[in-house]
Amino acid sequence: MERRMTKHKRRILALFDEAHALSAHEIHALLPDMDLSTVYRNLERFEQDGILRAIVLEAGRTYYERTTCHEHAHFVCDQCHHVSVLRRAIQLEKRDLPRGVRATHTEVVVHGKCATCA
Numbered sequence: 001m002e003r004r005m006t007k008h009k010r011r012i013l014a015l016f017d018e019a020h021a022l023s024a025h026e027i028h029a030l031l032p033d034m035d036l037s038t039v040y041r042n043l044e045r046f047e048q049d050g051i052l053r054a055i056v057l058e059a060g061r062t063y064y065e066r067t068t069c070h071e072h073a074h075f076v077c078d079q080c081h082h083v084s085v086l087r088r089a090i091q092l093e094k095r096d097l098p099r100g101v102r103a104t105h106t107e108v109v110v111h112g113k114c115a116t117c118a
Contacts, residue, residue, distance in 0.1 A: 003045060008034060012042050013051070021055065021063040021074065021083040057083060057109050073108035079117040086110065 003009075015022060015030055024043055028036045043064055046052040052064045057076050063083055073086040086108075097103055112118075 003049065008038055009042050009046075012039065013046070016052070016064075016066055020085050021057070021065045023061055023063050023081075055107060073110060075110045075112065075114075077114035077117055078111050079113055082114050082116075084114070 011031055011034070012027060015027060019026075022030075024036065024039050027039050027043075028034065031039070043052065043054075047054055047064070050067055053067050054062050054064055055074070056062050057074055061081070075084040075086055076082075077084075
């Protein structure tokens with residue numbers, strides 16, 4: 001089933017032209033006239049439709065990024081929670097995995113303080 005591209009959906013997706021990964025609360029802060037429930041509902045639909053993917057970068061905090069992004073790692077500032085992309089992906093070799101395991105994807109997150117907070 002093809003979904004309509006509503007004004008709210010266009011506004012949310014446009015934010016991903018400027019930022020790599022955003023949480024629902026960050027989107028809501030950037031679009032304060034939009035209900036938080038509308039933000040969550042549209043993020044869920046984007047994820048179902050394969051437009052965005054959810055990534056959990058820190059305990060209890062989910063961010064979203066476009067599915068068209070190349071494989072990469074993330075840096076999360078522990079103070080301001082800003083997310084940056086680390087261009088060089090960290091690759092695991094097959095031999096690094098336990099015997100009989102088949103990995104589907106890898107997520108690498110580096111924590112610390114960004115240049116602004118440091």
